[in-house]
Amino acid sequence: MKILSSLADLRTLVGTTVAVSDWLTITQAQIDLFAQATGDHQWIHVDPVRAAQGPFGAPIAHGFLTLSLIPQFMESSLRVDGVRMGVNYGLNKVRFIAPVLVNSRLRAHFKLLEVHDIDKEGLQQTWEITIEREGSAKPVCVAESLVRQYA
Numbered sequence: 001m002k003i004l005s006s007l008a009d010l011r012t013l014v015g016t017t018v019a020v021s022d023w024l025t026i027t028q029a030q031i032d033l034f035a036q037a038t039g040d041h042q043w044i045h046v047d048p049v050r051a052a053q054g055p056f057g058a059p060i061a062h063g064f065l066t067l068s069l070i071p072q073f074m075e076s077s078l079r080v081d082g083v084r085m086g087v088n089y090g091l092n093k094v095r096f097i098a099p100v101l102v103n104s105r106l107r108a109h110f111k112l113l114e115v116h117d118i119d120k121e122g123l124q125q126t127w128e129i130t131i132e133r134e135g136s137a138k139p140v141c142v143a144e145s146l147v148r149q150y151a
Contacts, residue, residue, distance in 0.1 A: 004080045007123045007151050013112050021073035021108040023134065026061050028102050034065040048102070056099050063096035066106070066141045070129055073108035082151050089124060089146035098138040105134040113144070121151040 002019040004010065010018075028048065035041050043050045044060055051059040071088070100106065114126040124146060131141040 019077035061100040092144040
């Protein structure tokens with residue numbers, strides 16, 4: 001885990017890959033819970049028997065499930081001390097490049113693209129997040145995420 005002593009430390013890291021998360025295994029139970037939460041019960045995600053006969057040979061995670069893991073990946077890889085609050089501000093770009101088969105292991109790489117002062121004692125950050133699947137040449141997701149943190 002990368003630990004920074006303050007938000008100001010982020011300024012020196014613009015243009016670099018700041019952190020890489022721990023690996024996380026995507027289980028069928030997670031996929032099923034995500035389907036319940038979102039109402040997306042497409043067979044490619046929730047019917048292992050039918051999905052085994054489908055184009056990927058197994059169930060795949062929802063793209064939005066993969067995207068929703070960004071906060072968990074960030075928490076396992078980067079901490080900025082002195083931050084009293086952080087919020088997701090939005091996304092500029094998202095691409096789901098390759099499927100996430102059930103029982104795949106994923107991790108995220110966080111590259112800091114920009115930082116801007118906001119409000120009182122706040123810093124808006126633009127992160128390029130590349131989520132990789134173990135053993136795959138292609139990333140499964142690339143997203144540009146905006147985060148606001150306040151000291």
